[in-house]
Amino acid sequence: MSLRTLTTVFLSFIVFGFWGCEETTEFEKQQLFSPSVQGKLAIDTLSAEMDTTFSIPEPSTRASDRLLVGSFSGFECRPILKFANLPTNASISEAHIKFITAGITGDSPQSFTIKAHPIKNDWISNQDATWNNYQENIDSSITLGTLQATTNANDTLIMQMDSAGLELFNRWTDEDSSQFNYGFLLDFDNANFIKEFNSNRNPRGPQLVLTYTPPSDTTRKDSVLSTSDAFLIESNFNKAPNRNYVISLSPWVTLLQFDTNSLLDKFPKGIIIESANLQLAIDRSNTLFSEEFGAFLHILPLTSDLDDKVVEIDSSVFGSPTFSVDVAQISEDSSYIDIRPSTERRDFARVFIQDRIEDPQPIKKLYIGFKNNIDFLSYIALLKHKHRLIIEYWIPPDRRF
Numbered sequence: 416m417s418l419r420t421l422t423t424v425f426l427s428f429i430v431f432g433f434w435g436c437e438e439t440t441e442f443e444k445q446q447l448f449s450p451s452v453q454g455k456l457a458i459d460t461l462s463a464e465m466d467t468t469f470s471i472p473e474p475s476t477r478a479s480d481r482l483l484v485g486s487f488s489g490f491e492c493r494p495i496l497k498f499a500n501l502p503t504n505a506s507i508s509e510a511h512i513k514f515i516t517a518g519i520t521g522d523s524p525q526s527f528t529i530k531a532h533p534i535k536n537d538w539i540s541n542q543d544a545t546w547n548n549y550q551e552n553i554d555s556s557i558t559l560g561t562l563q564a565t566t567n568a569n570d571t572l573i574m575q576m577d578s579a580g581l582e583l584f585n586r587w588t589d590e591d592s593s594q595f596n597y598g599f600l601l602d603f604d605n606a607n608f609i610k611e612f613n614s615n616r617n618p619r620g621p622q623l624v625l626t627y628t629p630p631s632d633t634t635r636k637d638s639v640l641s642t643s644d645a646f647l648i649e650s651n652f653n654k655a656p657n658r659n660y661v662i663s664l665s666p667w668v669t670l671l672q673f674d675t676n677s678l679l680d681k682f683p684k685g686i687i688i689e690s691a692n693l694q695l696a697i698d699r700s701n702t703l704f705s706e707e708f709g710a711f712l713h714i715l716p717l718t719s720d721l722d723d724k725v726v727e728i729d730s731s732v733f734g735s736p737t738f739s740v741d742v743a744q745i746s747e748d749s750s751y752i753d754i755r756p757s758t759e760r761r762d763f764a765r766v767f768i769q770d771r772i773e774d775p776q777p778i779k780k781l782y783i784g785f786k787n788n789i790d791f792l793s794y795i796a797l798l799k800h801k802h803r804l805i806i807e808y809w810i811p812p813d814r815r816f
Contacts (some may be wrong), residue, residue: 419765429619456689456810463802465672466525467721468659471784472664477540478647478731479789481519482614483664484529485564486607487521488703489652490664490792492609493549495538496771497598497643501588508634510576510584512560515619516569518707520792521608528604531559531574531585534597541645554599559583564603564610578651584625594814598643609792615641652794655701659797661712661783663705667782669695669797670721675768675779675806680703687809692763693742694751696801705793710752712742712795716767718781740767741786752795768806 476483478646482493490807512531536545545552562572576584588596613619621641628634648664659669671693678686693714704710719725742764744755756759767781785793 417431442641446514455810457808459678459806459808460730461673461677461804463800463804464670464674465670465721466659466797466799466802467670468654469670470666471668471720473542473648474664474789475540475542475645476648476789477643478616479614479645480616480619481790482514482612482644483609483646483792484601484612485521485527485603485609487607487609487792488794489650490609491606491649492646492664493649494612494644494646495534495541495598495602496601496621496641497534497596498639499596499642501584501596502625502627502629502635502637503588504590505585505588505629505730507581507584507625507626507627509582511624512574512576512699513622513624514562514572514574515612516565516567516572516610518611518791519566519568519608520611520703520705524568524608526566527564527606528561529564529574529601529610530561530598530603531580531601533557533559534662537595537597539643541647546647549600553602554571555602557583559652560600566608588627600647611791615644619679620644646736655698655796658698658701659799659800660794662784662794663788663795664685664792665788665794667794670717670783671781671802672721673779673781673784675804678808680809686809687813688764688769688806689809690760690807691768692754692756692760692805693763693781694741694746694753694803694805696750696798697745697747697752697794697805698796698798701796702793703792708787708793710743710745710795711782711786711793712752712784713756714740714742714763714767715782717782719780721780727744743781764806 418572482494482496484494485492534553535552535554538545538552557579558577560574560576562574565572583594586592587596612621615621618640623641623643624636624638626634626636650665652662652665654660654667660667661669695712740754740759742752742754743751745751746753756765
């Protein structure tokens with residue numbers, strides 16, 4: 416009998432006898448429960464057959480809700496911004512940019528200086544080839560303005576444009592000028608933490624405030640939001656030996672493989688999986704959790720092999736509300752990150768486990784990465800060969816009614 420047929424036959428027992436705690440307790444009482452008729456419940460723990468850290472393409476920060484600037488734990492971040500909606504042929508007498516802080520990342524932070532330098536060539540995002548060496552694509556001899564990056568996690572900073580900045584902005588507004596508006600980069604010296612500003616995806620994003628005089632008109636004051644912004648990422652992060660890693664702001668993810676075929680080998684008549692939990696063993700001493708986002712991980716089914724050069728996700732699950740399951744709960748002893756109980760574990764069982772073991776060639780490999788990897792810095796060290804897949808399932812009865 417196929418598993419899909421068994422699913423229909425025993426659905427009523429699952430709903431009544433497994434998903435409700437009180438009913439399950441009564442259902443399993445000796446005078447009421449007969450394994451030969453109703454089947455039985457069981458729990459198995461599978462250890463990961465294989466685990467590895469894999470490099471995927473660098474993330475684009477153009478879609479980030481934040482602009483990160485500064486340095487911490489081997490990561491350096493430099494925002495790139497462009498204000499395209501400038502007045503035409505205007506005379507700008509004053510200009511400043513308002514940045515609203517969204518948070519900070521770093522231990523014992525000390526304030527540092529941020530400098531704005533003009534960009535030499537056009538760009539779309541941080542992934543453009545022109546940023547392979549960012550110093551070659553900026554004019555570091557020209558400083559448009561400066562500001563102090565404070566250690567405050569919630570403040571507003573003003574970058575006042577100096578004479579060089581005003582001169583460049585005026586050339587950008589001049590239709591007859593050969594100076595193209597490619598925006599500017601925010602650089603820094605000796606930063607020991609990362610400052611996070613709201614990006615233009617937020618109404619509180621970078622705001623350019625101008626005082627200017629249009630041709631044959633009176634002086635005006637106006638403001639515009641940045642039309643393009645992102646941030647560059649340079650990483651010299653040192654991974655601890657014998658650890659798998661999941662890292663934001665970087666291409667590093669963890670891939671796992673479990674032998675789910677072993678369940679069918681034990682129960683050739685089939686089983687019905689009710690709940691499944693993935694437990695990732697963490698090394699807290701080499702882990703940095705974002706205070707705001709925490710263990711913001713998710714699971715995706717993997718179709719490629721762990722030693723393939725390209726990571727391929729099972730496209731058949733896209734469009735399903737549960738194609739991605741969060742792994743965000745930290746155990747009481749801080750030794751594991753796992754899936755939250757109840758609905759999410761049942762979703763994981765249904766989408767990732769039940770459908771997979773029924774397939775002649777089941778998907779038994781998992782992709783673990785940050786659900787959002789561009790708004791914050793975080794890295795999680797995972798102990799190799801310690802990850803567990805805990806499966807609760809229903810074994811069909813020896814005979815039917």
